[in-house]
Amino acid sequence: MTETIHSPAGQSIAAEADLILRTLRTLVEPLASLTPGECEVVLHDLRLLPNSIVAVAGDLSGRDEGGSATDLLLRASATDTYSTVLGYGGRNAYGREWRSSTIIFRDSAGTAVAALCVNNDTHAWRILAELAGSMMPQTRLADSGANEAEEFVGDVDEVAQHVLASAISVVDVPVDLMHKRHKLAVVQALRDRGFFMLKESVETAAQALGVTRFTVYNYLNEIEHETAPATDRVSSSDI
Template identity: 30%
Template sequence: MTQDELIDSYKPMVDFIADIYGKNCEVILHDLRNLESSIVAIRNNHITGRNISDTVTDFALEIVYNKDKYKDKKFITNYTGRTKDNSRILRASTYFIRDKKNDLIGMLCVNVDITALHDARSFIDELLMENLEQNIINNEKEKDEKDKKENFGLSIDELVNSIINDVLSNNPIEPSRMLIEEKKEIVNRLNKKGVFLLKGSINQVASKLEVSEQTIYRYLKELE
């Protein structure tokens, strides 16, 4: 079976899963051989607003770059995702599609909209107010969930900018005041998130760090 045939063989699963779980379940098939337009099949796209030929997510990029970390995993289930405008909370799961060489070439993703359930739980918790300690525990668990979120519905430029801004937010120093080593570390962290797998990312990172594209290429070469 060729790689194209393997990817195509999962397309019926998109409809199958969507028909089982209904309109609150978005199902997407990604072809990771083309990250900039990876979506080849989708159902219930009203949830994230994505379409055929849209790009991968930040989480998918990280998996592709750190593929050795996931080489023994067949799937990841029940992590948290959020839509572009933060209006929806999703319970996300991803199945890894590998070819006969065990190379990761695709992903089958199932994103269940649990926004209404989340709001209902918050309302009930507020009414019950069993004890302060339990509320603190719940808030911490919710914070942990948000920290592990996947962002859906971003364009390529928005995706790259989102990852760059996220990395820069953890550094209190403005790019204009950063030392060379600090900028190299920013590039290293962005690299680990798979940013440079996307076309045009070099230019965006260079602009944010206030250096030339050649400088970014040099930093990446030094990280090899």
């Protein structure tokens, strides 16, 4: 993005450039104070290259007014390829990395007259990102076989409600619209999650599904029958 500031009618190009620089100079300190972390804001008067710095706030690079332009600006001047560049990498003389943005401002004739540069030290952010990454789970619990994130809740009742809601959500059908196959699927999911190990679980499941306790028991028997090994099943032809 390139900014062009137009001067009042009849104002000379030189005076227009001066106005641009004066306006930008007033932004240097506020920008530095508003940017989080260690920050440096530098204003370059491109008519003064190579010693083009006319205002500085912050002290990442140790530069002052009258200091030199960076290699990026010098290269752009030599090739007349000034352009706004946001979020590129940079480093100071000691190799400390930072994130930089350079905004080019032009006069009404299209000539680049100023560069406003914002540099942010990324060292602290990198350490924070590495710390955050070290706290993230890298593997699943080896002996749990769980495919879902472990939920830490307060008591057994909360555990029951969480497991029940999770099983119903898997079917993805409102309870009042469920057919038998849907309710069977919910009971299957509850069984697989160990729900029926909890106290009064059958009654809780029955109330949630709008059926009787005996229906839940029948569902469980049906599921047990379907999942039992073939050799364990008894048919009428075997009697």
